[in-house]
Amino acid sequence: MNTTKDSLSHPDGGGARPAVLEEVRPANMPRRPIVENQRTFAWITQKVCGIVEGRAPLWWWVAFVISSMVASFTVMGLIYLTATGVGVWGLSHPVFWGWAIINFVFWIGIGHAGTLISAILCLLKQKWRTSINRAAEAMTIFAVMCAGIFPLFHVGRVWFAWWLFPLPNANVIWPNFRSPLEWDVFAVSTYGTVSALFWYMGMIPDLATLRDRVKSVYEKRLAEAKNGAQRTFETAYYQFRKYFYGVLAMGWRGSNRHWSNYEMAYLLLAGLSTPLVLSVHTIVSFDFAVANLPGWHTTIFPPYFVAGAIFSGFGMVLTLMLPLRALFGLQDLITQYHIDCMCKICLATGSMVGYAYAMEFFIAWYGANPYEGFAFVNRAFGQYSWAYWIMITCNVISPQFFWFAAARRNLVLVFILSIFINVGMWFERFVITVSSLANDFLPANWNYYSPTIIDIFTFAGTFGIFGFFFLLFIRFLPLLAFAEIKAVTPQADPHHHHDNGNDDGHK
Amino acid sequence: MDTSNTASSPAARKPYGMLALFDSAPAIYEAARTVREAGYSRWDALTPFPVHGLDGAMGLGRSRVPVFVFIGGVIGFFVGMWLAWWMGYYNYPLIVGGKPYFSPIFPFPIAYELTILLAAFGALGGMFVCNRLPMHNHPVFNYENFRSLTDDKFAVVIEAEDPLFDAEGTRTFLEELGPLEVTALYDEEDDA
Numbered sequence A: 001m002n003t004t005k006d007s008l009s010h011p012d013g014g015g016a017r018p019a020v021l022e023e024v025r026p027a028n029m030p031r032r033p034i035v036e037n038q039r040t041f042a043w044i045t046q047k048v049c050g051i052v053e054g055r056a057p058l059w060w061w062v063a064f065v066i067s068s069m070v071a072s073f074t075v076m077g078l079i080y081l082t083a084t085g086v087g088v089w090g091l092s093h094p095v096f097w098g099w100a101i102i103n104f105v106f107w108i109g110i111g112h113a114g115t116l117i118s119a120i121l122c123l124l125k126q127k128w129r130t131s132i133n134r135a136a137e138a139m140t141i142f143a144v145m146c147a148g149i150f151p152l153f154h155v156g157r158v159w160f161a162w163w164l165f166p167l168p169n170a171n172v173i174w175p176n177f178r179s180p181l182e183w184d185v186f187a188v189s190t191y192g193t194v195s196a197l198f199w200y201m202g203m204i205p206d207l208a209t210l211r212d213r214v215k216s217v218y219e220k221r222l223a224e225a226k227n228g229a230q231r232t233f234e235t236a237y238y239q240f241r242k243y244f245y246g247v248l249a250m251g252w253r254g255s256n257r258h259w260s261n262y263e264m265a266y267l268l269l270a271g272l273s274t275p276l277v278l279s280v281h282t283i284v285s286f287d288f289a290v291a292n293l294p295g296w297h298t299t300i301f302p303p304y305f306v307a308g309a310i311f312s313g314f315g316m317v318l319t320l321m322l323p324l325r326a327l328f329g330l331q332d333l334i335t336q337y338h339i340d341c342m343c344k345i346c347l348a349t350g351s352m353v354g355y356a357y358a359m360e361f362f363i364a365w366y367g368a369n370p371y372e373g374f375a376f377v378n379r380a381f382g383q384y385s386w387a388y389w390i391m392i393t394c395n396v397i398s399p400q401f402f403w404f405a406a407a408r409r410n411l412v413l414v415f416i417l418s419i420f421i422n423v424g425m426w427f428e429r430f431v432i433t434v435s436s437l438a439n440d441f442l443p444a445n446w447n448y449y450s451p452t453i454i455d456i457f458t459f460a461g462t463f464g465i466f467g468f469f470f471l472l473f474i475r476f477l478p479l480l481a482f483a484e485i486k487a488v489t490p491q492a493d494p495h496h497h498h499d500n501g502n503d504d505g506h507k
Numbered sequence B: 001m002d003t004s005n006t007a008s009s010p011a012a013r014k015p016y017g018m019l020a021l022f023d024s025a026p027a028i029y030e031a032a033r034t035v036r037e038a039g040y041s042r043w044d045a046l047t048p049f050p051v052h053g054l055d056g057a058m059g060l061g062r063s064r065v066p067v068f069v070f071i072g073g074v075i076g077f078f079v080g081m082w083l084a085w086w087m088g089y090y091n092y093p094l095i096v097g098g099k100p101y102f103s104p105i106f107p108f109p110i111a112y113e114l115t116i117l118l119a120a121f122g123a124l125g126g127m128f129v130c131n132r133l134p135m136h137n138h139p140v141f142n143y144e145n146f147r148s149l150t151d152d153k154f155a156v157v158i159e160a161e162d163p164l165f166d167a168e169g170t171r172t173f174l175e176e177l178g179p180l181e182v183t184a185l186y187d188e189e190d191d192a
Helices: A041-053 A058-084 A099-123 A127-131 A133-154 A158-164 A180-224 A228-248 A256-289 A301-328 A336-366 A370-381 A385-403 A405-409 A411-438 A453-476 A482-487 B004-008 B025-037 B054-058 B065-091 B108-130 B167-175
Strands: B013-022 B043-046 B154-159 B181-188
Touching: A041 A180, A041 A453, A041 A482, A058 A133, A058 A453, A099 A127, A099 A133, A099 A180, A099 A256, A099 A301, A099 A411, A099 A453, A127 A133, A127 A336, A127 A482, A133 A158, A133 A180, A133 A301, A133 A453, A180 A228, A180 A256, A180 A482, A180 B108, A256 A301, A256 B043, A256 B054, A256 B065, A256 B108, A301 A336, A301 A385, A301 A411, A336 A370, A336 A385, A336 A405, A336 A411, A370 A385, A370 A411, A385 A405, A385 A411, A405 A411, B013 B025, B013 B167, B025 B043, B025 B054, B025 B154, B065 B108, B154 B167, B167 B181
Parallel strands: none
Antiparallel strands: B013 B154, B013 B181, B043 B154
């Protein structure tokens, strides 16, 4: 990088240089900064820790109460289901995989962006990931929790759900390892566990910073307390925070001997999570693709599902991060550059999904299987065509706005488009699941599937559950991975001062 | 983290080492290189974030975390395969869809996921084992300015147990590196 003129024109550099090289003027294309306004390390620490250490803003309480109330929809729906039976959902012949499997795939897919950001972008050395990876990983974990609810209760007798795992039971029978549904049990539980490990390990240095600040925060807040009750509360809160951050930080002291092992472990976890995230949605797609049903039995499903998952996940990251950025004033840490990058990934993966839709139609025609051909014509023009065209509009057309810088800079538009992406990806799973099941080989079996009010409330409630946990995460854990952000600022480079002056701005 | 006891009774303290505080990444990089070149062996650098190239400046070897990851991964793969074989072929063979009782193909996703699961536990556990964490307390926490070391400052700590350590000589050596301050660190006596 730094070997521009000096080393090339050095007499020892080997032979004569072509004269034309002297006329080459490298274009000055500075990289866009990851942290704007030359913020200092201390500013970054204060900015991120301040979110956790300050008092909860009013909007947080409003959002928390609303989320809790919405979450109760799922709780009530599941209690009613457990007490009555799976029939309270709108499942009936021939569609026995209704909203439950749609919602499961939808939530799992959303999780995938978190792992993509933390693992794949880490391996690709995309430094901009550092500002958004923590929140995206939290999103992954909470999304996997929401996803897990649906297959868990779809088994009907939820008190036997532990039979999914290879545990000894009274029937001395074991799970069927030939089934993609059993593979899914392993894939999703591994995914949830590894995501949590990765998230926690990445947080240890930041938790140590919070731990070291607990005492000064307490002293400041105690001085502001107006009466005895407030002082008692502050002291109790101090005791909680002291142990909460103290235990979670595991005695981290920032030793470089520790950082060396930590970075190796981080890199290896990134290397392990990359094949993991690709395998999870591959195995989810096997739930469909292994079945001999027209519209499901296709080899394009694994890559198509993975691209769709990343697409929906980035949609959700944008939906979450744009309001947080505005509410907490994080514009210097989550810059327009970050938003541009996320929009471009949405554009790329959305276009891949559009390509997959087109390729499915091509193969349905080229494969010359009449059932396969019918399944696809029926998707676009049959009884569920309304869902198909919602899907096409949201997933293929709406991200095309991201070709234009003006659209990417209009954050209200980006936010609206991110909602469209979320909606579109839910409909994609609806189209795949329901249209293939509702119109299978024998027209005598055909039926029109509709969800019940219980389906709708149970699904709506999962957004409350997600919001409930995400809001708690914002209050108690560092929202941005600030140790990593510091490491990608210009002043973190140990050779920072030496570059100034001898390098013509070409860096 | 409670330093009041140790501060009030210096007699009950034993020297742990000498800490020099720096305020920039280039400064800690240069300091680490100088300390290493001076021949010290029991010393450390404390930084709020991983400083690029500092491992090389300190002369650290390659981390041993990959060993734990490899062992975890191998165990995971064979446990996955063994589960499917033992349960489906040995303990309770059951014909499902006319498929074989065991084949290395169909349990592959199970073995694959368990490989990743146990390798990931190996990575986190290996990081803790290699770093001797969790650790309840450490003498560097007695430094009154420790808070800034997880914020925006950097430090070099040379331990008193280093063969080259000498209270006066090491202090002079560290002061020549141009730090913000040089402080002696003390450990609490075991039975104080």
